Amino acid sequence: MKKIQNQKGFTVAELLVAMAIFAVVISIASTIFIRSLRAQRAVVKLIEVNENTSITLERLAREIRTGTDFPSSGTYQDLTFTNARGEDVRYFLSENRIQETIYGQTLPLTAEGVYVDNLEFVIGATNQVPRVTILLQVGLPENTQDISEVKSQIQTTVSVRPLNN
Amino acid sequence: MNNKGQLLIESLVAITVIVISILGIFTLVSRSLSLNRVVNDQYVGTYLAAEGIEVIKNIVDTNVLTHCEPWNQGVNTAGEYQVNYDTQLFGSQTLTQTNGPAQLNFDGTMYSHYSGGQPTKFYRSVTLDPITANHLKVVSLVQWETRGNANFETVLEDHFYNWRPTGINCQ
Numbered sequence: 559m560k561k562i563q564n565q566k567g568f569t570v571a572e573l574l575v576a577m578a579i580f581a582v583v584i585s586i587a588s589t590i591f592i593r594s595l596r597a598q599r600a601v602v603k604l605i606e607v608n609e610n611t612s613i614t615l616e617r618l619a620r621e622i623r624t625g626t627d628f629p630s631s632g633t634y635q636d637l638t639f640t641n642a643r644g645e646d647v648r649y650f651l652s653e654n655r656i657q658e659t660i661y662g663q664t665l666p667l668t669a670e671g672v673y674v675d676n677l678e679f680v681i682g683a684t685n686q687v688p689r690v691t692i693l694l695q696v697g698l699p700e701n702t703q704d705i706s707e708v709k710s711q712i713q714t715t716v717s718v719r720p721l722n723n
Numbered sequence: 724m725n726n727k728g729q730l731l732i733e734s735l736v737a738i739t740v741i742v743i744s745i746l747g748i749f750t751l752v753s754r755s756l757s758l759n760r761v762v763n764d765q766y767v768g769t770y771l772a773a774e775g776i777e778v779i780k781n782i783v784d785t786n787v788l789t790h791c792e793p794w795n796q797g798v799n800t801a802g803e804y805q806v807n808y809d810t811q812l813f814g815s816q817t818l819t820q821t822n823g824p825a826q827l828n829f830d831g832t833m834y835s836h837y838s839g840g841q842p843t844k845f846y847r848s849v850t851l852d853p854i855t856a857n858h859l860k861v862v863s864l865v866q867w868e869t870r871g872n873a874n875f876e877t878v879l880e881d882h883f884y885n886w887r888p889t890g891i892n893c894q
Contacts, residue, residue, distance in 0.1 A: 714770035717781035
């Protein structure tokens with residue numbers, strides 16, 4: 559009997575306390591880890607939004623800058639004009655993606671995860687060199703966790719270079 | 724018997740190290756989220772600054788091509804100006820001078836200096852500097868403040884020249 563009593567070991571209380579502490583520490587750590595993972599995913603998506611926006615605006619601005627035959631002054635959600643190669647180009651929004659129609663073919667310019675809420679073109683007065691203001695509201699889909707409220711409202715104006723004059 | 728407390732100290736040290744490293748990772752990731760907002764603002768600011776330059780370019784081209792005016796008509800006075808997306812200088816219209824960057828308002832779709840919109844954090848001014856009679860320097864400045872009162876600005880500079888004698892091919 560004495561031998562058994564002298565043996566080192568855990569009591570039930572000690573075991574319970576140890577397990578409780580372990581459980582608390584692990585749950586805190588895993589919560590932080592999962593949140594970090596989620597935030598990381600969000601950051602990657604947001605970077606994608608920015609890159610898509612920038613590359614699409616670059617393309618729009620280039621085509622408009624060297625384009626001709628713009629519609630009369632007003633606000634358009636669907637812009638058709640003739641580009642520098644003499645082809646008809648059309649830009650519009652469909653399924654929250656910016657679409658380009660060229661050579662009779664329509665293809666989206668922005669990626670699937672990029673949510674374009676609004677795309678508008680404002681054409682300036684007619685008694686001046688054509689001027690097109692591009693308006694873009696872009697962000698992530700509404701159901702994205704935590705960060706769907708981050709929407710960028712982008713505006714830039716392009717003055718057409720009158721190459722044929 | 725005397726080193727019984729060492730186990731506790733060891734485990735405390737271990738837990739501290741783990742907590743610090745996990746917190747470090749967490750701060751890094753959540754900070755990259757907030758930095759992304761800063762990047763977003765930089766995109767918006769840069770495009771707004773580009774707009775200022777393009778509007779001046781448009782005024783110069785319109786002078787020469789559409790109105791048969793001297794190329795720098797209306798943009799030949801040095802100073803800091805407010806420029807909107809639809810600013811035109813036909814006839815007697817002039818640019819509005821400003822003392823430092825002026826706040827841009829957002830009316831639900833567009834940024835402008837017109838009243839009636841929601842004030843934004845972006846301030847813009849376009850500085851004209853006629854270096855010679857044939858050379859105009861344009862500096863477009865956009866300033867804004869992010870959360871935490873950090874100040875940011877985008878400065879774009881462009882140079883326009885008397886690129887075509889007045890009256891040639893003028894419609």
